[in-house]
Amino acid sequence: MQNITILGSTGSIGVSTLDVLALHPDRYAVYALTAHTRIQQLAQQCAQFKPQVAVVGNADSAKELSRLLLAKGLTTEVTYGEQALCDVASASGCDTVMAAIVGAAGLASSLAAAHAGKKILLANKEALVMSGQLFIDAVRSSGATLLPIDSEHNAVFxxxxxxxxxxxxxxxxxxxxxxxxxxxxxxxxxxxxxxxTPAEAVAHPTWVMGRKISVDSATMMNKGLEVIEAHWLFGAPASQIDVVIHPQSVIHSMVSYIDGSVLAQLGNPDMRTPIAYALAYPERIASGVVPLDLTAIGQLQFTKPDLNRFPCLKLAYDALLAGGSAATVLNAANEVAVEAFLNGKVGFRMIDQLIARTMDKLPVSDVTDINSLLEQDQLARSAVRAFIS
Incomplete structure (x- = not known):
C-alpha cells in the first residue's frame, strides 16, 4: 500500500491522478490533498478519498474548508501555506508525491519531497527548469526516485x-x-x-489542460520548457534534444539510437497513462484509458517547428545553452507575461517579446542555492512587470 500526497489535487493532473487511484484502492491510499483556492472541489475530494491532511492557500480558505469537512463528518487535518505544502511533501506518512502545482509556486514543495527521499511523480516541469542541478543533486543525495509525468518525458523514460x-x-x-x-x-x-484572444489560446486541439499551460502550448513555450526538463532528466545536451511537430499527439515522444533504431511510445492523449505508469513503476496497472486504435487514426504527420511562428521555443534553447540563471529568468518572465495576456493587459505576440527583453536585461549569474534562485526569479518578475507598465 502506497500513501500518496497530491500537490495540486484540483488541477487537471491532480484529478486524473485521483481517477487512477480510485481504480486501485487495494494499492493506494491518499495521505494528503492540496489546493490553492478551489475549496469546494477539495472538500468533495476529501469526502471521497479521506486524506489525513488537506492543505490550502491561506487562513480564510482553511476556515472554509474546515467548516465544509466538519459538516461532512470528516476528521481530516486542515493546514495552509507554503510550509504546510512542504510538510505534507516530506512527511513520514507519505511514500509518493505527485508534484502537480503549476509554475514556480510548486518549487519549494517539490524540492522538499526530493530532500526527503520520496518517490516523486514530477508533473511540475517548472520546478526542474528553475532549479536544474539543485533538484538533481537533492534527488541523488537523498536517494529519492524521480519519475516524469509529462507525457513526453514519460514516453522517453x-x-x-x-x-x-x-x-x-x-x-x-x-x-x-x-x-x-x-x-x-x-x-x-x-x-x-x-x-x-485568451479564449482562442486556451482552446487546445488535443489535450484538456489548465489555462496557463494551454497558453504555453499555443506559444510552444511549453515545449521549450520540456527541452530544458529533458536535459536535466536524461543528461542530454541541447544538441541531442529535438522537437518534432506531430498534430495527432499519438506518438508522445521517441528515442533514436546509434544503431539506427527509433523507439516510440504511443497511446491516446490521456494523462492517466503516464500517471498510472509512474505510480506502479516498474509494474503496469490499468489506467482507465481507452485503448489506441491506429486504424481509426489512419495517418501520422510530422514536421519541423517554425521558429518564426514559435519564437518561445528558440528562447528556451537559448536559455538552456546559456546555463546559470537563464532558465529561471525565462520561466519567471513567461509566467508573468502569460498572466498579463490572460488578464487582457498585453497581446499574444507580446509574450515572447517580454521574455526576450527580460533575458536581455538580466545578466546570467550562477545559481548555487535556493535563495539565489528565488532572487533571480523575483528580479525577472519585476523586470517584466516594469516593461508591461
Whole structure:
C-alpha cells in the first residue's frame, strides 16, 4: 500500500491522478490533498478519498474548508501555506508525491519531497527548469526516485533502458525526440497572431489542460520548457534534444539510437497513462484509458517547428545553452507575461517579446542555492512587470 500526497489535487493532473487511484484502492491510499483556492472541489475530494491532511492557500480558505469537512463528518487535518505544502511533501506518512502545482509556486514543495527521499511523480516541469542541478543533486543525495509525468518525458523514460543513468553515450542514445501537437495556431497565419484572444489560446486541439499551460502550448513555450526538463532528466545536451511537430499527439515522444533504431511510445492523449505508469513503476496497472486504435487514426504527420511562428521555443534553447540563471529568468518572465495576456493587459505576440527583453536585461549569474534562485526569479518578475507598465 502506497500513501500518496497530491500537490495540486484540483488541477487537471491532480484529478486524473485521483481517477487512477480510485481504480486501485487495494494499492493506494491518499495521505494528503492540496489546493490553492478551489475549496469546494477539495472538500468533495476529501469526502471521497479521506486524506489525513488537506492543505490550502491561506487562513480564510482553511476556515472554509474546515467548516465544509466538519459538516461532512470528516476528521481530516486542515493546514495552509507554503510550509504546510512542504510538510505534507516530506512527511513520514507519505511514500509518493505527485508534484502537480503549476509554475514556480510548486518549487519549494517539490524540492522538499526530493530532500526527503520520496518517490516523486514530477508533473511540475517548472520546478526542474528553475532549479536544474539543485533538484538533481537533492534527488541523488537523498536517494529519492524521480519519475516524469509529462507525457513526453514519460514516453522517453519508457523508451530508455531501465538501467539508464543520465548518460546518453553509455546507452547508445543519439537523439531524444520530443513531439509537439503545434497547439491551436499551427496553421493560422503568423500575421494574425497579434489578434489572438485568451479564449482562442486556451482552446487546445488535443489535450484538456489548465489555462496557463494551454497558453504555453499555443506559444510552444511549453515545449521549450520540456527541452530544458529533458536535459536535466536524461543528461542530454541541447544538441541531442529535438522537437518534432506531430498534430495527432499519438506518438508522445521517441528515442533514436546509434544503431539506427527509433523507439516510440504511443497511446491516446490521456494523462492517466503516464500517471498510472509512474505510480506502479516498474509494474503496469490499468489506467482507465481507452485503448489506441491506429486504424481509426489512419495517418501520422510530422514536421519541423517554425521558429518564426514559435519564437518561445528558440528562447528556451537559448536559455538552456546559456546555463546559470537563464532558465529561471525565462520561466519567471513567461509566467508573468502569460498572466498579463490572460488578464487582457498585453497581446499574444507580446509574450515572447517580454521574455526576450527580460533575458536581455538580466545578466546570467550562477545559481548555487535556493535563495539565489528565488532572487533571480523575483528580479525577472519585476523586470517584466516594469516593461508591461
Amino acid at each position: 519508457q523508451c530508455l533502458p531501465e538501467s539508464y543513468q543520465r548518460d546518453p553515450a553509455a546507452m547508445g542514445v543519439v537523439k531524444i525526440l520530443l513531439t509537439a501537437s503545434g497547439g491551436p495556431f499551427l496553421h493560422r497565419s503568423v500575421e494574425t497572431l497579434d489578434t489572438v
